[in-house]
Amino acid sequence: MMRFKATVQYDGSMFKGWQKxxxxxxxxxxxxxxxxxxxxxxxxxxxxxxxxxxxHALGQVFHxxxxxxxxxxxxxxxxxxxxxxxxxxSEIQSVDSNFHARFDVVSKTYEYQLNMGTYNLFERNYVxxxxxxxxxxxxxxxxxxxxxxxxxxxxxxxxxxxIKNQVRTIxxxxxIVTGDHLRFVITGDGFLRYMVRMIVATCVACGxxxxxxxxxxxxxxxVDKNSVSYNIDACGLxxxxxxxx
Numbered sequence: 001m002m003r004f005k006a007t008v009q010y011d012g013s014m015f016k017g018w019q020k021x022x023x024x025x026x027x028x029x030x031x032x033x034x035x036x037x038x039x040x041x042x043x044x045x046x047x048x049x050x051x052x053x054x055x056h057a058l059g060q061v062f063h064x065x066x067x068x069x070x071x072x073x074x075x076x077x078x079x080x081x082x083x084x085x086x087x088x089x090s091e092i093q094s095v096d097s098n099f100h101a102r103f104d105v106v107s108k109t110y111e112y113q114l115n116m117g118t119y120n121l122f123e124r125n126y127v128x129x130x131x132x133x134x135x136x137x138x139x140x141x142x143x144x145x146x147x148x149x150x151x152x153x154x155x156x157x158x159x160x161x162x163i164k165n166q167v168r169t170i171x172x173x174x175x176i177v178t179g180d181h182l183r184f185v186i187t188g189d190g191f192l193r194y195m196v197r198m199i200v201a202t203c204v205a206c207g208x209x210x211x212x213x214x215x216x217x218x219x220x221x222x223v224d225k226n227s228v229s230y231n232i233d234a235c236g237l238x239x240x241x242x243x244x245x
Contacts, residue, residue: 002058004075007242011086012234019050027051027087031062034082038075039067048101048108052193054234056126058111059090078141081155098163101242107171109187109241112200112232117180127181128236134175134207142206143173143184145216146199152154153223153242155199156192160225166192183242190231197237201230 016024020032026044035043047062058103066075072092101171115128116134120127149169158165169189176183184200202219205211219227 001065001067003065003095003097005093006089007091008060009088009090010057016053018047028104030087038078041067046101048105051239052234055237056237058240060102061242065116104244106245107187107189107243111238111240112184113236114182125235128233132208139203139207141213142203142216145213146170147160147173151223154219154227156195158192197232198228201232205230
């Protein structure tokens with residue numbers, strides 16, 4: 001038996017999320033089904049974390065213990081041959097048996113894509129369409145409020161009974177502008193449910209004049225699940241990269 005670390009890309013449009021559920025199509029279920037078929041015994045995979053329904057991945061990571069004697073190239077080829085078209089393994093490597101895709105994570109990078117220009121029908125599942133003008137400087141100012149170590153209780157939907165300590169550190173938060181296309185790129189040591197989407201939505205609200213950086217500071221200080229009402233669709237969100245020790 002050998003442990004492998006795999007990096008996977010997927011189009012989240014037709015999935016109910018990463019984690020397997022009693023009903024509905026999930027990325028974890030699809031991958032485990034293929035690995036079980038290859039090994040002829042049940043295989044469980046552990047991901048770096050969950051992604052919600054409709055969220056995409058450019059660099060999700062998972063590990064698994066393979067029973068059949070295969071090297072990286074053989075597994076890479078077998079997985080990509082058998083997986084559906086909306087899931088693709090981009091890299092696979094053998095790792096130490098102590099490696100854990102979730103517990104060894106140092107940081108993650110997410111990207112959120114937004115279009116302020118002409119609506120593109122073929123991007124509807126991949127880029128969020130926003131039809132109002134946005135003040136880029138106001139958004140930059142808002143983004144600065146999130147960088148650093150904060151209690152993000154106000155900016156996520158994870159219950160305090162589930163995770164009591166909701167302090168997280170955002171190390172980088174950039175806005176890349178290409179014409180009418182915006183890309184919010186955020187890196188941190190961990191993200192809670194809806195956290196990236198709520199942060200981006202709040203920055204967009206600042207860009208449209210609905211709030212400002214000072215209000216964000218007050219929202220953070222409130223440490224209150226009811227203090228932030230902004231959220232944004234899953235379609236524009238991508239798990240871009242997972243970094244390890």
